[in-house]
Amino acid sequence: MKKIMLGCFTLTVFFFGYQFISKKPFKTHSIAVTSEDTINRRLQQQAESLKTFIKKNSEYNSDLVFLIDMKIKSGENRFFVYDLKEHKIKDQGLVAHGSGSETGSENQLKFSNIPNSNTTSLGKYAIGHHYVGKFGKAYKLYGLDKTNDKAFERFIVLHYYDKVPYEQQSEPICNSLGCPMVNEKFFNRLEKILDNAEKKILLNIYY
Numbered sequence: 001m002k003k004i005m006l007g008c009f010t011l012t013v014f015f016f017g018y019q020f021i022s023k024k025p026f027k028t029h030s031i032a033v034t035s036e037d038t039i040n041r042r043l044q045q046q047a048e049s050l051k052t053f054i055k056k057n058s059e060y061n062s063d064l065v066f067l068i069d070m071k072i073k074s075g076e077n078r079f080f081v082y083d084l085k086e087h088k089i090k091d092q093g094l095v096a097h098g099s100g101s102e103t104g105s106e107n108q109l110k111f112s113n114i115p116n117s118n119t120t121s122l123g124k125y126a127i128g129h130h131y132v133g134k135f136g137k138a139y140k141l142y143g144l145d146k147t148n149d150k151a152f153e154r155f156i157v158l159h160y161y162d163k164v165p166y167e168q169q170s171e172p173i174c175n176s177l178g179c180p181m182v183n184e185k186f187f188n189r190l191e192k193i194l195d196n197a198e199k200k201i202l203l204n205i206y207y
Contacts (some may be wrong), residue, residue, distance in 0.1 A: 046067050054084075072102075074094070094168065095188035101178075121154075121205070123204070134161070138157040138158060139194060160183060
C-alpha cells in the first residue's frame with residue numbers, strides 16, 4: 001500500500017511539475033509582440049486613429065504620418081513613415097528611446113511626461129519648425145496629448161546622433177534624453193519629407 005501511495009504521489013508531483021515548467025515560457029510576450037503580423041496590425045490601427053484625428057484637424061498633413069512602435073526592440077526598425085493614402089510603409093529606420101524609460105527588464109519600458117526624467121513620452125506630436133542646436137538640425141515637437149503635453153517644455157525634439165546605427169542589429173542601441181533620436185542618414189530622408197510638406201506632419205509614439 002505504501003508503495004502504491006508513494007507511486008501516486010510521485011506521478012502527481014511529476015504531472016504538476018511538468019505543467020508548471022511547460023507553461024512558464026508563455027509568460028513572455030516578446031515573440032508575439034515583435035511578430036510581423038502583430039507589428040503590421042498595430043501599425044494599421046494607429047494609422048487609422050490618426051486619419052480620424054486629421055479629419056477633425058485639417059491643419060495636419062493627410063498624406064503621411066510618422067509612427068514609432070515602442071514594443072519593438074531598439075535594435076530593430078521601429079520608426080515608420082506611413083502613407084495614409086496607399087496604406088503602406090514608405091520608409092523605416094532605427095530610433096532611440098529615453099534612458100529614463102529603461103526598467104532593467106528586457107522588452108519592458110516605462111514612460112513619463114515629467115521634466116528632467118529623460119523618459120520617452122507616448123502620444124501624438126505635431127512636428128514643428130526646425131532649428132540648429134547642439135546635435136545639428138532638429139525639429140521641435142509639440143505634444144498633443146496629456147501624456148506628452150510637456151514635450152516643448154522638456155526640449156523633446158526629433159534629431160539625429162552619430163552613435164545611432166543605420167543598420168538593424170541584435171543588440172540594443174544607445175539611449176537619448178527622451179527625444180526620438182535617429183541615424184543621420186535616415187534623418188536626411190525624414191528631413192526632405194518635413195521640409196517639403198505644406199502642412200505639419202504628425203508623429204505618434206505608442207506602446
